[in-house]
Amino acid sequence: MLSTFDERAREKDQFADAARMLAVGYRADAICMILESWAVFAKAPEQDITNCPPSQSPDRVELVAISGEIKRLSAQQFLMIERDVAGVFSGFSNPMLPKFDELQGRFIGVLPPREPKDNDAQMARFVLAGMGYGVEGKGTDPIWN
Numbered sequence: 784m785l786s787t788f789d790e791r792a793r794e795k796d797q798f799a800d801a802a803r804m805l806a807v808g809y810r811a812d813a814i815c816m817i818l819e820s821w822a823v824f825a826k827a828p829e830q831d832i833t834n835c836p837p838s839q840s841p842d843r844v845e846l847v848a849i850s851g852e853i854k855r856l857s858a859q860q861f862l863m864i865e866r867d868v869a870g871v872f873s874g875f876s877n878p879m880l881p882k883f884d885e886l887q888g889r890f891i892g893v894l895p896p897r898e899p900k901d902n903d904a905q906m907a908r909f910v911l912a913g914m915g916y917g918v919e920g921k922g923t924d925p926i927w928n
Contacts (some may be wrong), residue, residue, distance in 0.1 A: 797891040807899045808907030813853040
């Protein structure tokens with residue numbers, strides 16, 4: 784039996800895999816993901832922060848990660864979620880985070896490294912349909928897209 788932590792990790796992995804298949808299946812030129820997350824940042828270089836998941840750490844911060852990719856280029860921005868004393872969302876702040884040389888994780892490198900072949904794109908769409916994912920065109924009206 785999987786723990787709740789393992790189940791959530793598996794769901795996140797499946798979501799990242801689905802995003803990759805969407806990128807292949809619909810031959811995406813660019814992708815932008817906006818994700819809510821908890822993070823823990825070491826206060827000193829020697830501090831080990833890997834012994835506890837961020838969601839369970841008393842030092843966690845809540846943030847929104849905005850990640851964009853286009854043709855082997857990527858950029859990320861993190862915004863800390865601010866809450867009032869009652870815990871109600873009150874806005875975003877730009878955190879004073881160090882410059883990251885390299886980010887890693889399940890949601891990095893979502894675009895395929897090369898243009899998908901026709902059969903790869905078709906297979907990705909088939910797998911996505913089997914997973915219950917579909918793209919519903921709403922035309923060019925920005926309200927629906």
